[in-house]
Amino acid sequence: MSDTSITIHFTLNGERVSADVEPHHTILEVLRQQFALYGARESCGQGLCGCCTVIVNGESVSGCLYLAAMADGAEVSTIENLDADGELDVVQQAFIECGAFQCGFCTSGFILMSRQLLDRNPDPTDAEIRHFLSGNLCRCAAYPEIIEAVKLAAHMRKSKATMPA
Amino acid sequence: MKIDKTLEEQQAQQTTQQPTSPQVGRALNRLEARSKVTGRAQYIHNLVLPRMLYGKIFRSTVAHGRIVSIDASAARQLQGVFAVYTGEDVRKVIPEPYYGPAFHDQPILALDKVRYIGEPVAVVLAADPHVAEEATHLIMAEYEELPAVFDEVEAAQSDILVHDFLRPAGTFPDLKHLAGRKGTNVALDFQLRRGDVEAAFASAAHVFEDTFTTQQVMHTPLEPMVSLAEPDLGSGTLTVHTASQSPSFVRIEIARLLGWDENRVRVKSALLGGGFGAKLYIKLEALVVALALLSRRNVKIALSMEEQFFTITKHATTFRMKTAVNQEGRITARKCEVWWNGGAYADIGPRVTQKSGFTASGPYDIENVWIDSYQVYTNLPPAGAFRGFGIPQMVWAYESHADMIARALHIDPLEFRRRNILREGRPHATGTPMHDAAIDLVLERVAKRMNWSAPFERGTGALRRGRGIGVGFKALVAPTTSLAMVSLAGDGSCTVYSSTVDMGQASETAIALMAGEVLGIPAERIRVMRPDTDVTPYDMATLGSRSTFHMGHAVRLAAEDVNRKLAELANELGVPAAPASRAGELLRRKYGMQAGNIVGVGSFIPSYRSPDHETGQSENITPNWMVGGCGVEVEVDTQTGHFKLLRFEHVVDCGTPINPKVVDTQISGAAIMQLGISLFERMEFDEVGQLRNASFAEYKIPGIHDIPPVIGRETVDSVQNNGPFGAKGVGESATFGVASAIAEAIEDAVGVRLKSLPLTPESVYRALCAARNQPLAEE
16 A cells, blocks of 8 residues: 555445555556456547446446546446346347447447436437437447347336236 | 167167258357456456566657667656666567568667657556556657658658668568668559550540549557567466467567567467457567566556557558540550558558559459559558458549549449449459459449439438449458367367457357358357467468458368268267267267367468569459448538438348358448548648547547448348358458448539548538639638
8 A cells, every 4th residue: 555545435336345546546447456347448548438437326437537536435336237146137138139249348338328328218219329329439330239239128128117027 | 888879879860850950141149249248258458467567658759760869767766667678678688679560670669760750669667557657758768850751652752761671571472572672662562564554545535534542540449459478487488468360470470589489489369359450460569578578577568549549550542543434435444553651660561552452443344454552651650451451442542433434424323333343254453353253243232222223312402412332342362371170079069279369250150150060060059269379270360351261161171070080980989970969979989988089170271373573463363352332322511511421331242141140240330430431530640740639539430420320231142152151251341432432422412522531521611612613721
């Protein structure tokens, strides 16, 4: 521990954890270096591509810009939390079914953002999907399949909700 | 005996069972899909090694200069810095530290001279990457500045020399004649001569001449380039972990630089977060190896997005084209002069210059052809392979030119192409007869999808509509080699060993489908090993849409070898033959327990004849041709120059699609990537050669808002007769013809012709103003 480091306590994917971080460390670095969670990744380093997306207190943030110190006391969740029970989330299933990725490097971010969209808007139009995902970049350009996957996931969520218990 | 009974009973059943379902042609989700949607896919980006040091690069601030001094004393004193190394330090572990696939012209760190802004000059190593980065800002370098040259046409004639003499690598026989050549920036001059163009021009009914240009762009894979070196100081071996499209080449090149046997160098790759040609041949690998040997520690260098722009790019080009046409609208002669802006180091540029250069006259049946194609050194970041290997630049020019000729002669652009395209059996400009290249079919299908013969709504008022089509082709790069192994374990489960790198094209799934087809095993049950040169056999590289064809054949041959060995084993054991899915039973019988392997090996290199050095002629220039066609409709706002795509249709000839679901995404992925290059991507340099927009804030790649509402995708019904299962590559074909079709659609809508990429609203607006005789002042 250096004389500038601070200790933060937060909830990570449902588990209470703590970490010693430097003031300049981002949450992305801490998740990768101290917790070996590699689903969020640094690509553009400027908060423009969405590869580093993580969820802090229910909101998606660019992990490459979000300072770790700010996560003290927060609830942080990552892509790795979605199948914690061994089952894929419907958005993950829909992404596989629609072939909504190629290299997969941006996929964590797109999936987390798509879930957030569907939480807020269970039945988005194409235009709403494009608008909500416009902060995520996919260099392989799986955009047509991503739009299809979000629509399929919306449909799957609805059928799940109406299924008799 | 129980085993015997099982074998024979099942054998009897087998004859009454349905045959194993075919694997090739299945629309299969990619085998690594679950790891990708759960964030658990393994990229080199994630790799951490014990006691690892991070390297951060100090880069040149001048485009051309002699290194007078490098003062790293302040950087070395920063707390936490392990070491700072320069080019002179590298010489201690690699005496002749020049690398490259075509030329050995690139120093691992700059020596004596710097040749572009952004060239690596020194590296700081530290356990904390932030410390390493901070220390790079404390390094001071002094240069004696030299005049620099940036434009490819100017550089071809300039007295300003980027390199004092040429250093061809000797890897490619057709570059050997360049060794020691002095006094020029032209690293390769490829020429093709067929018939008599001058006589044809003299007697032509019409002659057209135009110049087209393309801009320098960057691949921007979202996983930025990253390499690690892990020396084993005990055994004197070395492992390189690298996000590379060509692990076999990296091994050979590192062994050459070190003077080691290949077997002391192990190169491991992983899933790549995109490649597109950026991660080919050798990039950071020689640097991390040198640093690891100097520091005797594990070293990782992970570039930032910004640094990628200083590492490898796509050639800017200038293409001057002259065409003779007779009274019937048939092309009788074509002269092409192409200058490729190679930047400061050759990388694979000379091969681009030759392999794409020989297709410069287009997929047209022309009796008299003259091609000069020049790879030119300049003081810009190096250019190499980029999805299409130079073909998109060629198609942009020859299809724009075709549209302009058709317009001038009042011939419908589809009709003009029908009169001139190369058909089955006709000789290409190299003399090679065309086979299995469905150019005509692709063109007709594009036209059909565009409803070309139906009346077209042209819009009214300020909003005008237009449309364009185009077709292009690419010769598969030859000759190259692929090897593969297929192993059945004691329980009969199957593993394929291949050095093909899956960077998003779903090659692992395709390999499993092809092996499964031969072995009668569902692809989902086959495991494909990731490249590891100690484990997976040689493969030239994952590039140029070559893997389906070359690795496909190697895997097919290896699987057939397994079947042959299985039959031999059954014969040896005196039992009926069993399919691969039941190999475990044969092995158990032979070894008395679950043990052993059946290993099949496959090796493939297609036939090829190198082009004649004087004429570029060859009876067998390529194993196959990949074909792509594009159709677009645009709506242009005549008041602002803004335009949008209303329609975006793509048709390709990839032979038999191995996995139709993936083929579709390869088509739209390539098309959208080319759309970005056609409309907005451009590396902008100032007058001293400083790149001004090396970030996503200022360099725009296509986002989800930039794609048209519908993208048409189609594969024509065709078979590549010499391909594995009738297949050939598909990763690049949908890049062909995008830019030219948009330019034609703009002219069709508003009557102005753009001849430089990218096609921006500003360039449309400027052209509209100029057409009204009210030109705007230049920037």
